[in-house]
Structures are given as C-alpha cells and as structure tokens.
Amino acid sequence: MRPGGVPCLVHASSVGAYSPGPSDGRPVDESWSTHGWPGAAYTREKAYLERYLDGFELAHPDLRVVRMRPAFLFKEGAASEQRRIFAGPLLPWRAVRPGVLPVVPSVKGLRFQALHTDDAAQAYRAAVVRQVRGPFNLAADPVLDTDVIARLLKARAVPVPAGAVRTALAAAWRLRLVPAAPGLFDAVLRLPLLDSSRAREELDWTPSWTSEEAIGEFLVGLGRGAGLRTPPPAAAAPAEV
Numbered sequence: 440m441r442p443g444g445v446p447c448l449v450h451a452s453s454v455g456a457y458s459p460g461p462s463d464g465r466p467v468d469e470s471w472s473t474h475g476w477p478g479a480a481y482t483r484e485k486a487y488l489e490r491y492l493d494g495f496e497l498a499h500p501d502l503r504v505v506r507m508r509p510a511f512l513f514k515e516g517a518a519s520e521q522r523r524i525f526a527g528p529l530l531p532w533r534a535v536r537p538g539v540l541p542v543v544p545s546v547k548g549l550r551f552q553a554l555h556t557d558d559a560a561q562a563y564r565a566a567v568v569r570q571v572r573g574p575f576n577l578a579a580d581p582v583l584d585t586d587v588i589a590r591l592l593k594a595r596a597v598p599v600p601a602g603a604v605r606t607a608l609a610a611a612w613r614l615r616l617v618p619a620a621p622g623l624f625d626a627v628l629r630l631p632l633l634d635s636s637r638a639r640e641e642l643d644w645t646p647s648w649t650s651e652e653a654i655g656e657f658l659v660g661l662g663r664g665a666g667l668r669t670p671p672p673a674a675a676a677p678a679e680v
Contacts, residue, residue, distance in 0.1 A: 447503040449566050450492060452574070454510050454552070456485035460631025464550070467631040469508070469574040476626035505566045509559050510552035510578035510633055513653045516667045517556070518660030527617045535592070536662035543589035545596035546604055548628055552578035555648035555656070565642040576633040579646040583654060591655050601628060 458472040475486030489506070496504045513521075534540055554577055562577050589596035609621040638644045648656075659665075 445502065447505065447567060448495075449505045449507060449563060450488070452489060452506045452508045453485050454508055454576075454578075454630055454633055455479075455482045455626065456489050456508060457631050459629035464632065466634035467576075468634045469576055469637060471631060476622075476629055479620065479622035479626040481623060482626045503570070503572050505571060506574040507559075507563060507566065508574055508576050508633070509562075510554050510650075512556050512559055513553055513657035514556040515656045515660035515663075515665045518657055519664055519666035521657075522661060523618070525617075525619045525623075527619075533662070533664070535658060537591070537593040539662075540592050540594045542597045543585060543592060543594045544599040544604060545585045545589065546599055546601050546628075548601055550582050550584050550632065551627065551630065552582055552633055553650035553653045554579050554646060555653035558644075558646040558648055558653075561647075562638055562642055562644045565644055569642060571641050575638040575642065576635045577638055577644075578633040578635050579648060579650040579653060581650060582632060583650050587651060588654070588658075591651070591658055 452473075456473045456475055457467065458474045459476060460467060460471075473486055473489040475482035477483060492504060492506060496502075558579065559577055562575065565571075566575065586596045605621050605624055608617065608619075608624050611617045612620055635644075
C-alpha cells in the first residue's frame, strides 16, 4: 500500500535484472527485457521486483516510480564486505596488492561495467529532485575485463576457459569454501552492457570516476582490508514470561 503523501519511489534495481545481453555485445537501453538469468537467486530476485513494480505503477499512476539499474558498484570502504559476500576465505586480502599476485585468470567472454558509489549516489539524488519516471541505466566507461584487473594488480593474465572456472567455483561452493553459488558466475557472463544515455540526458548525470578508477580504488581497499564502521546489532529485548 502506498504511504500517504509520498511523491516518488526510487527503487534500487541492478544490471542483474536484465535478461542475457545480445550476442553481438552491443549496449542495451532501458527497453531491454528484465527477466534476469533464471539460474541465479540474485537475478531472479531483481526480475521479480521489476514485475512487482509493473503492477505497483498501474495501481498508483500518480506516484513517480524510478528504477535505477546500475552496473557493479565499488568503493574502497566496501571492499571487505564484498569479499565476504562473494569470495569468502579463499581470497586472502593481503595478497590482493599490486605485484603480490603473480597471475590473474583471464576468462574469455567476461566483460563488465563498474561505477563508483559516489556517482551512483548523485544519480539517485537527481532522480529524487527531478520530475522523471521509469528506469535508468547507470555505468561508467570504459568496459572492463579480467585483463584490466591483471594490469591494475601488475600481474600476468593467464587465459582460463569459463567452464573450468565454473567447475572450480561449483566445487568450492559445495565444499562451503565460497559463499557465492556458481549460478551467479553464469549470470555475470551473460549480463548485457548498459547504455547510460538516458541518465546522462534526463538526469544531467556524468560519472566523476572512470570504471577503472572505481575498480582500482576497490582493489586498494581489498589489499588493506578496508571496511566501514557500522553500529553493533541492538540487543534483543528479554522475552516476557
């Protein structure tokens, strides 16, 4: 139910909401299908929320509904959290420093976009204060791949088939060595590249950080074990007898 007096709903969606990208690799705009990749829980959830918002918009035509679909978001302070969520203990943070890792797997077909969280925040602010509706893709240039990661870490990129990487991830996941299921890797391989023209034109938005700068800051954070200070969970109230 819509809360009384709320003029705008800005939903944090993701590139993960999109169906697999076109075979020619061209960037897609906001009209691309949002049915996600069925093999990953994260992408299924994002697609489900897009369908929920479809119905919500029909029920509340007077409410501005904005859907933000950013590429992967990075900053130094999120490094330790993202390591815990996706890599787990198999990725020692002290090793993720330029010149320490000798090689980085180069996975054919793995291309992705990145965005600094500060730039994402500016787009969200603009979506609130401007009279806009609908979805907005958010991504910075250039498009990244594992060869870029290897260069930033001063490591050698070693070609590895995607199938071999998936097999290793699946085995590690079954052994509970990594927290992310192999279906998430499948989804990443199929994500489309984003055309952010609408955000640049209607939100007057331009990223201040390049994608290389954003991922570079994140890698620095990984090497330092950087994280954000958060308050401890509130103590549970004693149960009444």
